[in-house]
Amino acid sequence: MMRRFGEPPESGRTYTLRTGAYAILPVGDGLLLTHQEAPEPEVQLPGGGVDPGESPVQALIREVFEETGWRIARPTRLGAYRRFTYMPEYDLWAEKLCLIYMALPVVQYGDPIEPDHTALWMSIPEAAETLANTGDRDFVLRFASRNSVFQKRG
Template identity: 30%
Template sequence: MAIPQFGQPEPGRTYGDRPAAFGIAERDGKIAAVRVKKPDHAAWLDLPGGALDPGEGPEEAVVREFAEETGLKVAVGEAYARADQFFVNTSDKAFNNRATFLVLDITGEDAELKVEDDHTLVWLPPHEAIETLRHEAHAWAVAAWLRLLRKR
């Protein structure tokens, strides 16, 4: 199966490959998301996660990123989807996120793990997440997760 590609590259820009991992953690019918607010930019919503550090696999990266962005401790279930997303970050660097999406279980909370002050944990109904997440790939991944749940 082909990996879907989202986003439109800007002509003349080179997009570096950026292996990444994002997760879906559900609590009381809502999924974890982060509201990101950077100076001089409007806030946006993302699934928690991000780039893999050197030597990390998607599983290790999503556990680390979830903790840094939300303060939530998570256990990795299955990797259920892959999708790529062209985007330009707030530092004007162009990337193609090569994302793995994983199902996660929340195992605890530890506020000391949260180190990204510009990220705030929010809980969204899945359909609202589909409508409001910044990246098309994230919205697509939430829809794929909902379909996965329905098959079980």
């Protein structure tokens, strides 16, 4: 059974399945993230919804570019989780199927083209405390624990 993060689904409410692809983007000892100003200011893993006719990897490449201005290489799927949430920008109650990838940011072409998004760099510990949703935080911590460069140096 797939892990669920966040609030459980509300009894009697209809949810629309929304598949999205999101990236952990390591460089050095930090991560490339995105800050979204609206509808609520929050730090997120770059990524978003898979459009009709698009593969999750195609969506990931497009969304990371739109939200950060960076092109990525070598996306590798790490896993997936579900969360049930209201998406005010779509006026939609969604069952989000979040596909998490690791990829390498290789070239920055400019600022994000998606409105209200800003690219930012953050350390793993800071990201683990700052990311808006618990599923993203869990994947970042698990990724860091498997990659010695991110483990605390004593």
